Amino acid sequence: MSRITIVGGGLVGSLLAIFLAKRGHTVNVYERRGDPRKVDVYAGRSINLVVSHRGWTALRAAGVDETVKAITVPVYARMMHDREGNLNRVPYSIDNKAIYSVSRGELNRRLLTEAEKFPNVTLHFDHRCMDVDLQNATAHFQREEGDHVVVEADVVFGSDGAFSAVRQKMMMGRFTYSQEYIEHDYKEVAFPANADGTPKMDPQCLHIWPRRWFMMMGLANQDGGFTGTLFMPNTHTENAPGFDTVRTPEQVQAFFKAHFADALPIVPDLMDQYLRNPQSSLVIIRCNPWQVNGKVALIGDAAHAIVPFYGEGMNAGYEDCKVLNDLLNEHGDDNWAEVLARYAAKRKPNGDAIADLSLRNFVEMRDLVADPKFLLRRKIEGHLQAKHPDKWLPLYSQVKFSDIEYKDAWKEGLRHDRIMEEVLAMEGVEEKWEGDEVERRALELVRSI
C-alpha cells in the first residue's frame, strides 16, 4: 500500500480520498482553505451544481451515493422563459430521467465527513501548496500560521482546481497548456423561496431565459430558493448589452425589465444583489501530460477546467476518480507508473471532448433552445429514440444519462448533426415529422453516414 498526498480537498479531492482509503492506502489531504464545515469558505455565494449519471456511477462505486442523494433536488426538464413570460417545458429525456441539483458547499462538507470516517485519511486545512518535487512526490506546504510543511509520499494527486499549484509546477517542464477565457462572464443572484418555504417556480426544472447574446438560468436549492446565474459578455456590442453597460441601478432595472420581466417580482432585492455580487469569468483549461513519472497526477478541474454549460465539470472529475479506481483494480495498487500512464492516456481525450461539448451546450442554451428548428429536431430525436432505442440515443442523453466515453459521445453527436441536417431539410418536415417517411429517411441516414 502507498502513501498518497492529495492537494486540494474540494469536490474531487474528497471523493478521491474515499476511493483510495477504501483500498487501504494512507491518504493525506491538504486543502488551501479552511474547513468548510467550520468556516464559510464560499463567502456567502450559493453556487449549485448538477450530479448526473457519471457522477452517480462514481459516488456509488465509492459507497457514498445515498448520503449525497439526500441533499439533492431532481431536475427533469428545461423550462424556457421567453421575453413575454411564456413558458415552454422540454424534458431532458423521453423516459423521465433526471439530473440532480446540489449545493457545492453542502456536497463538499458531506464528502469530507465521509472521508474522515476512514482511519487512514487525515485532512489538513489551511495548507497552501508551494512546491512539488515531480521526481519523488514530495510536496511543500505553507501553513496559515507561517510554518512550512514538507510531505513525502509515493504519489501526489493535484485535485486543486482550475488554478492548480501542482500543475503550475508541471508547467516548468515539457508541458502543453492553454487557458482560454470565453467572452461571457457571469454573476449570481439568489432567488428566494416563498415565506412558507415553497418554491416560486417549478423546482424540478432548470429554468432558462435564452436571449441569444446573453442568458439567465435558475437551478433549485433544497430550501425552496433558486440560484440564478446571468451569463453575458463583459463588453457590449452593437447587438447586445454587456456587463459594462448594465452597471447603474437605472441600467440594471431597465435591462431586467426588458429581458427578464418575469423574474423581477420574484427577486425583490435583485438590484442590491446585482450591484453587490461579483462578476466572474469563465475559463477553459487544457493541458498535457496529466501525469509525470508515475509520481504526480492531475485530476478534476486541475486537468480539465471547462465552462459550466453542460453541468459536467464535477461529473467529469468524479469519472476520473472512478476510472482511476478501475485501473487500480486491474493493475494492482503498487503499480502506479502503469496505472497513472493508463489513467492519463484514457482520460485526456475525454477531458478535451467534454470541454468541446460544454462550449457547444452554451450555444444550445443561449440560442438554440429558442429556435423552432432546434425544438423540432429535439422532437424528431425523441420520436426516433422512442421507436428505435438501439439506433438513436440523443447526444444530451449520452452525456448526461450514460457512461459512454465523452469522446465517443462527441463523435456520435457530430454524426447526429449531419443526419439531422438532412432530415430537417426534408420538404414539409414541420408537418410530417412523426410520419413514416421522416423515420425511414432518418434510419437510412443512420446506416449511411
Added chain:
Amino acid sequence: MSRITIVGGGLVGSLLAIFLAKRGHTVNVYERRGDPRKVDVYAGRSINLVVSHRGWTALRAAGVDETVKAITVPVYARMMHDREGNLNRVPYSIDNKAIYSVSRGELNRRLLTEAEKFPNVTLHFDHRCMDVDLQNATAHFQREEGDHVVVEADVVFGSDGAFSAVRQKMMMGRFTYSQEYIEHDYKEVAFPANADGTPKMDPQCLHIWPRRWFMMMGLANQDGGFTGTLFMPNTHTENAPGFDTVRTPEQVQAFFKAHFADALPIVPDLMDQYLRNPQSSLVIIRCNPWQVNGKVALIGDAAHAIVPFYGEGMNAGYEDCKVLNDLLNEHGDDNWAEVLARYAAKRKPNGDAIADLSLRNFVEMRDLVADPKFLLRRKIEGHLQAKHPDKWLPLYSQVKFSDIEYKDAWKEGLRHDRIMEEVLAMEGVEEKWEGDEVERRALELVRSI
C-alpha cells in the same frame, strides 16, 4: 517623462532600454542572471542567431546598427547537404540579400554596454522578479544576496523571455494563454574552425541537412567555427529515430554515419559533445492581452515565444521595440494608456503570424528543401520576381527582407501557395518553367486569386 522598469536585460530588454533612454525616460533594467560581460551566463553554449531586415530597421532607429554589424557574419544562401554529401546552394534572394549570423552572448553584451552609456539607464543584475502590481506598476525583486527590492514606476515592461515572470502575474487575471511544445527537441554541437582559423564549410551559407523526420543545421560564428543544431523528436517512431534511440556511443556513431556522414570528419569530438550537451525543447507561447491598464506590457519572447526555424524570434522582438517607439513619436511620451493599447493591438496579430510562419518554415527546412517540386517552385518564383518585382515578392523575402507586417506576409504567402499549386500542375512545367506560357499563367493567377 516617465519612470520605466524593464524586467529582463536580454536581447530585447537591452534594446528597449536604449530606445526609451534616447527619449529621455528614466530606465531601470532588472535582470535575473548575472552581468554577461562578467560571468558566462550562457554556460558555454554557443547559441547563435540571425539578424535580418526588421532587426536592422530597429537597430538603426536606435542608433546601434553599426556596432552590431561589426560582430556579424553575412549569410547569403542555404547550402543543402544530402546523405551522400552532395551540396546544393540556394540563394535566399535573387538580388544577393543576406541575413546576418551573430552570437547571442556577444550581441547581448554589446547592447548592454550601449544602454549603459545613457546616464538615465541603470542596469541591475541578479534581480529575480517575484511580483508585479498591475494596478500601479510596482515590481518586486529578490536579490541574490537575499534582500527584497520594491521598485515603483509609471510603466513596467516584461522582456523576460518565454518563461516571463511578468506574464505569470498577468495570467492571474482574465488572460488567454497557451504554451505548446513541438515534438522536436534540439541539441547543439559546436563545429570547430581549421587550426589556422579558416572555416571548414562556406561560412556565408546556412548549412542544412534535411532528413524529413529530423534535420541538422549549421550557422557560422565569427571565429571560423559553426554552431550545429540537431532537431529530432525525443521519441522514435516506426519511420525514424528519436533522441531516445540515439543515446549510446554506438547509436550516436551509427546515426551520424548513416545520416550526416559529411559532418563526421569536421567535428572530431562529436561523440563527447553529443553525450555531454543538453537536449532542449521548443515551445510556442501565445497570449492575450499583451498589456494591462496602460501600466504593464509584454514584449519579445515574453509575448510571443516561437520556434527558431525562421530565425525571426529576436527580429520580431526588435520590431516590437521599433513599433513602440513609433507610437511614442505619434502619441507622445506621457500617454502610455493609449500607446500601450495601440502597441498591443498592432503587434498581437503579427506575433501570431510569425508563430505560424516559423512552424511552416520548419516543414520547409526539414522536408521541402529536399523536394524537387519545392526547388522548382523556388526557381519559378525567382524568375517571376526578377521580371515583375512589383507583382511578386516571395514569402521568404517578405519575412526576412522587408518590413511588411508578418500578418500580411502570412496572408500573401497562403495566396502564393494557391497560385503556385496551379502553376506547378501545368503539363511539362519542369521543362518550360522559364517560358512565356508559365509566366503568363502565373500573372493571370496573381490577378484572379
